[in-house]
Amino acid sequence: MENMQKLIDIMAKLRDPKDGCAWDVEQTFETIAPYTIEEAYEVSEAIDNNDMDALKDELGDLLFQAVFHARMAEEAGHFNFDDVVGAISDKMIRRHPHVFGDENYRNAEEQTVAWEEQKAKERAAKKQHSILDGVTVGLPALTRAVKLQKRAARVGFDWPETSQVVDKLNEEMAELSAELVAENKDHDKIEEEFGDMMFVYANLARHLKIDPEQALKKANNKFTRRFNQIETEVENSDKSFDEYSLDELEEMWVKAKKAEK
Incomplete structure:
Protein backbone atom coordinates (compact mmCIF):
# COMPACT_ATOMS: atom_id res chain seq x y z
CA MET A 1 0.00 0.00 0.00
CA GLU A 2 2.95 2.31 0.59
CA ASN A 3 4.05 1.84 -3.02
CA MET A 4 0.50 2.49 -4.22
CA GLN A 5 0.31 5.74 -2.28
CA LYS A 6 3.76 6.65 -3.58
CA LEU A 7 2.51 6.27 -7.17
CA ILE A 8 -0.59 8.35 -6.42
CA ASP A 9 1.63 11.08 -4.93
CA ILE A 10 3.94 10.98 -7.96
CA MET A 11 0.96 11.45 -10.26
CA ALA A 12 -0.30 14.39 -8.21
CA LYS A 13 3.15 15.98 -8.41
CA LEU A 14 3.35 15.45 -12.17
CA ARG A 15 -0.04 17.15 -12.61
CA ASP A 16 0.82 20.10 -10.34
CA PRO A 17 0.20 23.24 -12.46
CA LYS A 18 3.11 25.06 -10.87
CA ASP A 19 5.84 22.50 -10.20
CA GLY A 20 4.72 19.53 -12.30
CA CYS A 21 5.57 18.30 -15.79
CA ALA A 22 4.19 20.54 -18.55
CA TRP A 23 3.30 17.53 -20.73
CA ASP A 24 1.42 15.71 -17.97
CA VAL A 25 -0.43 18.89 -16.96
CA GLU A 26 -1.67 19.42 -20.53
CA GLN A 27 -3.16 15.94 -20.89
CA THR A 28 -6.90 15.16 -20.87
CA PHE A 29 -8.95 11.96 -20.73
CA GLU A 30 -9.14 12.06 -24.52
CA THR A 31 -5.41 12.47 -25.10
CA ILE A 32 -4.45 9.79 -22.57
CA ALA A 33 -6.98 7.18 -23.75
CA PRO A 34 -4.85 5.98 -26.71
CA TYR A 35 -1.92 5.38 -24.35
CA THR A 36 -4.19 3.38 -22.04
CA ILE A 37 -5.21 1.14 -24.93
CA GLU A 38 -1.59 0.80 -26.08
CA GLU A 39 -0.44 -0.24 -22.59
CA ALA A 40 -3.16 -2.92 -22.42
CA TYR A 41 -1.91 -4.37 -25.71
CA GLU A 42 1.67 -4.33 -24.41
CA VAL A 43 0.50 -6.34 -21.39
CA SER A 44 -1.03 -8.85 -23.80
CA GLU A 45 2.18 -9.01 -25.83
CA ALA A 46 4.27 -9.73 -22.73
CA ILE A 47 1.89 -12.58 -21.86
CA ASP A 48 2.11 -13.97 -25.41
CA ASN A 49 5.92 -13.89 -25.14
CA ASN A 50 5.82 -15.48 -21.65
CA ASP A 51 8.11 -12.64 -20.53
CA MET A 52 7.45 -12.17 -16.84
CA ASP A 53 9.91 -9.29 -16.45
CA ALA A 54 8.19 -7.43 -19.27
CA LEU A 55 4.79 -8.32 -17.84
CA LYS A 56 5.75 -6.78 -14.49
CA ASP A 57 6.82 -3.56 -16.24
CA GLU A 58 3.79 -3.42 -18.53
CA LEU A 59 1.35 -4.02 -15.68
CA GLY A 60 2.99 -1.09 -13.91
CA ASP A 61 2.53 1.07 -17.00
CA LEU A 62 -1.13 0.04 -17.20
CA LEU A 63 -1.65 0.75 -13.50
CA PHE A 64 -0.13 4.18 -14.03
CA GLN A 65 -2.78 4.83 -16.68
CA ALA A 66 -5.52 4.10 -14.13
CA VAL A 67 -3.86 6.43 -11.64
CA PHE A 68 -3.53 9.12 -14.35
CA HIS A 69 -7.24 9.00 -15.23
CA ALA A 70 -8.24 8.94 -11.56
CA ARG A 71 -6.08 11.99 -10.86
CA MET A 72 -7.67 13.98 -13.68
CA ALA A 73 -11.12 12.95 -12.42
CA GLU A 74 -10.22 14.03 -8.89
CA GLU A 75 -9.07 17.43 -10.14
CA ALA A 76 -12.42 17.83 -11.91
CA GLY A 77 -14.32 16.82 -8.77
CA HIS A 78 -15.72 13.55 -10.17
CA PHE A 79 -13.98 10.79 -8.16
CA ASN A 80 -10.54 9.75 -6.94
CA PHE A 81 -8.44 6.60 -7.06
CA ASP A 82 -9.88 5.33 -3.78
CA ASP A 83 -13.36 5.56 -5.32
CA VAL A 84 -12.14 3.49 -8.29
CA VAL A 85 -10.77 0.78 -6.00
CA GLY A 86 -13.94 0.83 -3.88
CA ALA A 87 -16.18 0.51 -6.93
CA ILE A 88 -14.36 -2.47 -8.42
CA SER A 89 -14.16 -4.15 -5.00
CA ASP A 90 -17.91 -3.77 -4.50
CA LYS A 91 -18.56 -5.04 -8.02
CA MET A 92 -16.43 -8.17 -7.55
CA ILE A 93 -18.17 -8.99 -4.26
CA ARG A 94 -21.57 -8.39 -5.84
CA ARG A 95 -20.78 -10.63 -8.81
CA HIS A 96 -19.37 -13.47 -6.68
CA PRO A 97 -22.06 -14.20 -4.05
CA HIS A 98 -20.96 -17.86 -4.09
CA VAL A 99 -17.59 -16.72 -2.71
CA PHE A 100 -18.44 -13.70 -0.56
CA GLY A 101 -22.10 -14.42 0.20
CA ASP A 102 -24.42 -17.28 1.09
CA GLU A 103 -24.91 -18.85 -2.33
CA ASN A 104 -23.72 -22.38 -3.02
CA TYR A 105 -20.59 -23.28 -4.96
CA ARG A 106 -20.71 -22.63 -8.71
CA ASN A 107 -18.62 -24.32 -11.35
CA ALA A 108 -17.03 -22.17 -14.07
CA GLU A 109 -19.96 -22.55 -16.48
CA GLU A 110 -22.55 -21.69 -13.83
CA GLN A 111 -20.50 -18.67 -12.79
CA THR A 112 -20.37 -17.42 -16.39
CA VAL A 113 -24.17 -17.58 -16.62
CA ALA A 114 -24.61 -15.89 -13.24
CA TRP A 115 -22.04 -13.23 -14.16
CA GLU A 116 -23.98 -12.30 -17.28
CA GLU A 117 -27.26 -12.24 -15.35
CA GLN A 118 -25.75 -9.88 -12.78
CA LYS A 119 -24.37 -7.65 -15.53
CA ALA A 120 -27.85 -7.53 -17.09
CA LYS A 121 -29.28 -6.38 -13.74
CA GLU A 122 -26.61 -3.69 -13.50
CA ARG A 123 -27.40 -2.49 -17.04
CA ALA A 124 -31.09 -2.30 -16.14
CA ALA A 125 -30.22 -0.22 -13.06
CA LYS A 126 -28.36 2.15 -15.38
CA LYS A 127 -31.46 2.29 -17.60
CA GLN A 128 -29.64 0.40 -20.36
CA HIS A 129 -32.56 -1.59 -21.73
CA ASP A 211 -11.19 -15.82 -30.83
CA PRO A 212 -10.93 -14.00 -34.20
CA GLU A 213 -8.51 -11.40 -32.81
CA GLN A 214 -6.22 -14.15 -31.52
CA ALA A 215 -6.50 -16.11 -34.77
CA LEU A 216 -5.61 -13.02 -36.83
CA LYS A 217 -2.76 -12.20 -34.44
CA LYS A 218 -1.30 -15.66 -35.06
CA ALA A 219 -1.73 -15.21 -38.81
CA ASN A 220 0.07 -11.84 -38.61
CA ASN A 221 2.93 -13.45 -36.68
CA LYS A 222 3.14 -16.27 -39.20
CA PHE A 223 3.24 -13.83 -42.12
CA THR A 224 5.95 -11.78 -40.40
CA ARG A 225 8.04 -14.89 -39.70
CA ARG A 226 7.84 -16.15 -43.28
CA PHE A 227 8.39 -12.73 -44.83
CA ASN A 228 11.47 -12.25 -42.66
CA GLN A 229 12.86 -15.45 -44.18
CA ILE A 230 12.30 -14.01 -47.65
CA GLU A 231 14.09 -10.83 -46.60
CA THR A 232 17.04 -12.86 -45.32
CA GLU A 233 17.24 -14.78 -48.59
CA VAL A 234 17.14 -11.56 -50.61
CA GLU A 235 19.80 -9.95 -48.39
CA ASN A 236 22.08 -12.96 -48.94
CA SER A 237 21.65 -12.78 -52.71
CA ASP A 238 23.19 -10.43 -55.24
CA LYS A 239 19.83 -8.86 -56.16
CA SER A 240 17.47 -6.37 -54.52
CA PHE A 241 13.78 -6.94 -53.87
CA ASP A 242 12.64 -5.04 -56.96
CA GLU A 243 14.83 -7.23 -59.18
CA TYR A 244 12.88 -10.34 -58.23
CA SER A 245 9.70 -11.29 -60.05
CA LEU A 246 6.53 -12.04 -58.10
CA ASP A 247 6.87 -15.70 -59.11
CA GLU A 248 10.39 -15.81 -57.64
CA LEU A 249 9.22 -14.20 -54.40
CA GLU A 250 6.30 -16.63 -54.24
CA GLU A 251 8.77 -19.50 -54.63
CA MET A 252 10.71 -18.15 -51.63
CA TRP A 253 7.43 -17.92 -49.71
CA VAL A 254 6.61 -21.56 -50.41
CA LYS A 255 10.15 -22.49 -49.31
CA ALA A 256 9.72 -20.57 -46.05
CA LYS A 257 6.35 -22.24 -45.52
CA LYS A 258 7.76 -25.72 -46.03
CA ALA A 259 10.65 -24.96 -43.65
CA GLU A 260 8.13 -24.57 -40.81
CA LYS A 261 6.69 -28.05 -41.25
Whole structure:
Protein backbone atom coordinates (compact mmCIF):
# COMPACT_ATOMS: atom_id res chain seq x y z
CA MET A 1 0.00 0.00 0.00
CA GLU A 2 2.95 2.31 0.59
CA ASN A 3 4.05 1.84 -3.02
CA MET A 4 0.50 2.49 -4.22
CA GLN A 5 0.31 5.74 -2.28
CA LYS A 6 3.76 6.65 -3.58
CA LEU A 7 2.51 6.27 -7.17
CA ILE A 8 -0.59 8.35 -6.42
CA ASP A 9 1.63 11.08 -4.93
CA ILE A 10 3.94 10.98 -7.96
CA MET A 11 0.96 11.45 -10.26
CA ALA A 12 -0.30 14.39 -8.21
CA LYS A 13 3.15 15.98 -8.41
CA LEU A 14 3.35 15.45 -12.17
CA ARG A 15 -0.04 17.15 -12.61
CA ASP A 16 0.82 20.10 -10.34
CA PRO A 17 0.20 23.24 -12.46
CA LYS A 18 3.11 25.06 -10.87
CA ASP A 19 5.84 22.50 -10.20
CA GLY A 20 4.72 19.53 -12.30
CA CYS A 21 5.57 18.30 -15.79
CA ALA A 22 4.19 20.54 -18.55
CA TRP A 23 3.30 17.53 -20.73
CA ASP A 24 1.42 15.71 -17.97
CA VAL A 25 -0.43 18.89 -16.96
CA GLU A 26 -1.67 19.42 -20.53
CA GLN A 27 -3.16 15.94 -20.89
CA THR A 28 -6.90 15.16 -20.87
CA PHE A 29 -8.95 11.96 -20.73
CA GLU A 30 -9.14 12.06 -24.52
CA THR A 31 -5.41 12.47 -25.10
CA ILE A 32 -4.45 9.79 -22.57
CA ALA A 33 -6.98 7.18 -23.75
CA PRO A 34 -4.85 5.98 -26.71
CA TYR A 35 -1.92 5.38 -24.35
CA THR A 36 -4.19 3.38 -22.04
CA ILE A 37 -5.21 1.14 -24.93
CA GLU A 38 -1.59 0.80 -26.08
CA GLU A 39 -0.44 -0.24 -22.59
CA ALA A 40 -3.16 -2.92 -22.42
CA TYR A 41 -1.91 -4.37 -25.71
CA GLU A 42 1.67 -4.33 -24.41
CA VAL A 43 0.50 -6.34 -21.39
CA SER A 44 -1.03 -8.85 -23.80
CA GLU A 45 2.18 -9.01 -25.83
CA ALA A 46 4.27 -9.73 -22.73
CA ILE A 47 1.89 -12.58 -21.86
CA ASP A 48 2.11 -13.97 -25.41
CA ASN A 49 5.92 -13.89 -25.14
CA ASN A 50 5.82 -15.48 -21.65
CA ASP A 51 8.11 -12.64 -20.53
CA MET A 52 7.45 -12.17 -16.84
CA ASP A 53 9.91 -9.29 -16.45
CA ALA A 54 8.19 -7.43 -19.27
CA LEU A 55 4.79 -8.32 -17.84
CA LYS A 56 5.75 -6.78 -14.49
CA ASP A 57 6.82 -3.56 -16.24
CA GLU A 58 3.79 -3.42 -18.53
CA LEU A 59 1.35 -4.02 -15.68
CA GLY A 60 2.99 -1.09 -13.91
CA ASP A 61 2.53 1.07 -17.00
CA LEU A 62 -1.13 0.04 -17.20
CA LEU A 63 -1.65 0.75 -13.50
CA PHE A 64 -0.13 4.18 -14.03
CA GLN A 65 -2.78 4.83 -16.68
CA ALA A 66 -5.52 4.10 -14.13
CA VAL A 67 -3.86 6.43 -11.64
CA PHE A 68 -3.53 9.12 -14.35
CA HIS A 69 -7.24 9.00 -15.23
CA ALA A 70 -8.24 8.94 -11.56
CA ARG A 71 -6.08 11.99 -10.86
CA MET A 72 -7.67 13.98 -13.68
CA ALA A 73 -11.12 12.95 -12.42
CA GLU A 74 -10.22 14.03 -8.89
CA GLU A 75 -9.07 17.43 -10.14
CA ALA A 76 -12.42 17.83 -11.91
CA GLY A 77 -14.32 16.82 -8.77
CA HIS A 78 -15.72 13.55 -10.17
CA PHE A 79 -13.98 10.79 -8.16
CA ASN A 80 -10.54 9.75 -6.94
CA PHE A 81 -8.44 6.60 -7.06
CA ASP A 82 -9.88 5.33 -3.78
CA ASP A 83 -13.36 5.56 -5.32
CA VAL A 84 -12.14 3.49 -8.29
CA VAL A 85 -10.77 0.78 -6.00
CA GLY A 86 -13.94 0.83 -3.88
CA ALA A 87 -16.18 0.51 -6.93
CA ILE A 88 -14.36 -2.47 -8.42
CA SER A 89 -14.16 -4.15 -5.00
CA ASP A 90 -17.91 -3.77 -4.50
CA LYS A 91 -18.56 -5.04 -8.02
CA MET A 92 -16.43 -8.17 -7.55
CA ILE A 93 -18.17 -8.99 -4.26
CA ARG A 94 -21.57 -8.39 -5.84
CA ARG A 95 -20.78 -10.63 -8.81
CA HIS A 96 -19.37 -13.47 -6.68
CA PRO A 97 -22.06 -14.20 -4.05
CA HIS A 98 -20.96 -17.86 -4.09
CA VAL A 99 -17.59 -16.72 -2.71
CA PHE A 100 -18.44 -13.70 -0.56
CA GLY A 101 -22.10 -14.42 0.20
CA ASP A 102 -24.42 -17.28 1.09
CA GLU A 103 -24.91 -18.85 -2.33
CA ASN A 104 -23.72 -22.38 -3.02
CA TYR A 105 -20.59 -23.28 -4.96
CA ARG A 106 -20.71 -22.63 -8.71
CA ASN A 107 -18.62 -24.32 -11.35
CA ALA A 108 -17.03 -22.17 -14.07
CA GLU A 109 -19.96 -22.55 -16.48
CA GLU A 110 -22.55 -21.69 -13.83
CA GLN A 111 -20.50 -18.67 -12.79
CA THR A 112 -20.37 -17.42 -16.39
CA VAL A 113 -24.17 -17.58 -16.62
CA ALA A 114 -24.61 -15.89 -13.24
CA TRP A 115 -22.04 -13.23 -14.16
CA GLU A 116 -23.98 -12.30 -17.28
CA GLU A 117 -27.26 -12.24 -15.35
CA GLN A 118 -25.75 -9.88 -12.78
CA LYS A 119 -24.37 -7.65 -15.53
CA ALA A 120 -27.85 -7.53 -17.09
CA LYS A 121 -29.28 -6.38 -13.74
CA GLU A 122 -26.61 -3.69 -13.50
CA ARG A 123 -27.40 -2.49 -17.04
CA ALA A 124 -31.09 -2.30 -16.14
CA ALA A 125 -30.22 -0.22 -13.06
CA LYS A 126 -28.36 2.15 -15.38
CA LYS A 127 -31.46 2.29 -17.60
CA GLN A 128 -29.64 0.40 -20.36
CA HIS A 129 -32.56 -1.59 -21.73
CA SER A 130 -31.25 -2.91 -25.04
CA ILE A 131 -29.70 -6.36 -25.07
CA LEU A 132 -26.73 -4.73 -26.82
CA ASP A 133 -26.26 -1.88 -24.33
CA GLY A 134 -22.90 -1.83 -22.61
CA VAL A 135 -20.86 -3.49 -25.36
CA THR A 136 -17.99 -1.02 -25.48
CA VAL A 137 -17.72 0.88 -28.75
CA GLY A 138 -13.95 1.27 -28.25
CA LEU A 139 -13.24 -2.47 -28.48
CA PRO A 140 -11.39 -3.84 -31.51
CA ALA A 141 -14.05 -4.29 -34.17
CA LEU A 142 -13.78 -8.09 -34.42
CA THR A 143 -13.97 -8.47 -30.65
CA ARG A 144 -16.97 -6.16 -30.45
CA ALA A 145 -18.70 -8.06 -33.26
CA VAL A 146 -18.38 -11.31 -31.29
CA LYS A 147 -19.71 -9.69 -28.12
CA LEU A 148 -22.69 -8.20 -29.98
CA GLN A 149 -23.44 -11.59 -31.52
CA LYS A 150 -23.20 -13.33 -28.13
CA ARG A 151 -25.70 -10.86 -26.66
CA ALA A 152 -28.13 -11.41 -29.54
CA ALA A 153 -27.71 -15.19 -29.27
CA ARG A 154 -28.93 -15.09 -25.66
CA VAL A 155 -32.44 -14.27 -26.89
CA GLY A 156 -32.31 -16.80 -29.72
CA PHE A 157 -31.15 -14.51 -32.53
CA ASP A 158 -28.48 -16.87 -33.85
CA TRP A 159 -27.91 -19.50 -36.51
CA PRO A 160 -28.37 -22.91 -34.87
CA GLU A 161 -25.92 -24.63 -37.25
CA THR A 162 -22.40 -23.56 -38.22
CA SER A 163 -23.16 -24.59 -41.82
CA GLN A 164 -25.77 -21.82 -41.95
CA VAL A 165 -23.12 -19.27 -40.98
CA VAL A 166 -20.91 -20.57 -43.79
CA ASP A 167 -23.85 -20.18 -46.21
CA LYS A 168 -24.31 -16.60 -45.02
CA LEU A 169 -20.59 -15.96 -45.47
CA ASN A 170 -20.76 -17.21 -49.05
CA GLU A 171 -23.75 -14.93 -49.63
CA GLU A 172 -21.89 -11.89 -48.30
CA MET A 173 -18.80 -12.73 -50.37
CA ALA A 174 -20.97 -12.95 -53.48
CA GLU A 175 -22.48 -9.54 -52.71
CA LEU A 176 -18.99 -8.07 -52.31
CA SER A 177 -17.89 -9.66 -55.58
CA ALA A 178 -20.90 -8.14 -57.34
CA GLU A 179 -19.90 -4.67 -56.14
CA LEU A 180 -16.30 -5.19 -57.26
CA VAL A 181 -17.34 -5.97 -60.86
CA ALA A 182 -20.10 -3.33 -61.03
CA GLU A 183 -19.80 -0.93 -63.97
CA ASN A 184 -20.01 2.10 -61.68
CA LYS A 185 -18.06 1.12 -58.60
CA ASP A 186 -19.24 2.70 -55.34
CA HIS A 187 -16.42 2.68 -52.78
CA ASP A 188 -18.80 3.26 -49.87
CA LYS A 189 -20.92 0.29 -50.95
CA ILE A 190 -17.81 -1.88 -51.36
CA GLU A 191 -16.73 -0.91 -47.84
CA GLU A 192 -20.19 -1.74 -46.51
CA GLU A 193 -20.23 -5.18 -48.13
CA PHE A 194 -16.71 -5.85 -46.90
CA GLY A 195 -17.81 -4.95 -43.38
CA ASP A 196 -20.81 -7.30 -43.65
CA MET A 197 -18.46 -10.09 -44.73
CA MET A 198 -16.10 -9.45 -41.81
CA PHE A 199 -19.05 -9.44 -39.38
CA VAL A 200 -20.02 -12.91 -40.58
CA TYR A 201 -16.39 -14.04 -40.32
CA ALA A 202 -16.52 -13.00 -36.65
CA ASN A 203 -19.77 -14.94 -36.25
CA LEU A 204 -18.18 -18.02 -37.81
CA ALA A 205 -15.26 -17.73 -35.40
CA ARG A 206 -17.72 -17.56 -32.49
CA HIS A 207 -19.49 -20.71 -33.69
CA LEU A 208 -16.13 -22.46 -34.00
CA LYS A 209 -15.16 -21.25 -30.50
CA ILE A 210 -12.24 -19.30 -31.94
CA ASP A 211 -11.19 -15.82 -30.83
CA PRO A 212 -10.93 -14.00 -34.20
CA GLU A 213 -8.51 -11.40 -32.81
CA GLN A 214 -6.22 -14.15 -31.52
CA ALA A 215 -6.50 -16.11 -34.77
CA LEU A 216 -5.61 -13.02 -36.83
CA LYS A 217 -2.76 -12.20 -34.44
CA LYS A 218 -1.30 -15.66 -35.06
CA ALA A 219 -1.73 -15.21 -38.81
CA ASN A 220 0.07 -11.84 -38.61
CA ASN A 221 2.93 -13.45 -36.68
CA LYS A 222 3.14 -16.27 -39.20
CA PHE A 223 3.24 -13.83 -42.12
CA THR A 224 5.95 -11.78 -40.40
CA ARG A 225 8.04 -14.89 -39.70
CA ARG A 226 7.84 -16.15 -43.28
CA PHE A 227 8.39 -12.73 -44.83
CA ASN A 228 11.47 -12.25 -42.66
CA GLN A 229 12.86 -15.45 -44.18
CA ILE A 230 12.30 -14.01 -47.65
CA GLU A 231 14.09 -10.83 -46.60
CA THR A 232 17.04 -12.86 -45.32
CA GLU A 233 17.24 -14.78 -48.59
CA VAL A 234 17.14 -11.56 -50.61
CA GLU A 235 19.80 -9.95 -48.39
CA ASN A 236 22.08 -12.96 -48.94
CA SER A 237 21.65 -12.78 -52.71
CA ASP A 238 23.19 -10.43 -55.24
CA LYS A 239 19.83 -8.86 -56.16
CA SER A 240 17.47 -6.37 -54.52
CA PHE A 241 13.78 -6.94 -53.87
CA ASP A 242 12.64 -5.04 -56.96
CA GLU A 243 14.83 -7.23 -59.18
CA TYR A 244 12.88 -10.34 -58.23
CA SER A 245 9.70 -11.29 -60.05
CA LEU A 246 6.53 -12.04 -58.10
CA ASP A 247 6.87 -15.70 -59.11
CA GLU A 248 10.39 -15.81 -57.64
CA LEU A 249 9.22 -14.20 -54.40
CA GLU A 250 6.30 -16.63 -54.24
CA GLU A 251 8.77 -19.50 -54.63
CA MET A 252 10.71 -18.15 -51.63
CA TRP A 253 7.43 -17.92 -49.71
CA VAL A 254 6.61 -21.56 -50.41
CA LYS A 255 10.15 -22.49 -49.31
CA ALA A 256 9.72 -20.57 -46.05
CA LYS A 257 6.35 -22.24 -45.52
CA LYS A 258 7.76 -25.72 -46.03
CA ALA A 259 10.65 -24.96 -43.65
CA GLU A 260 8.13 -24.57 -40.81
CA LYS A 261 6.69 -28.05 -41.25
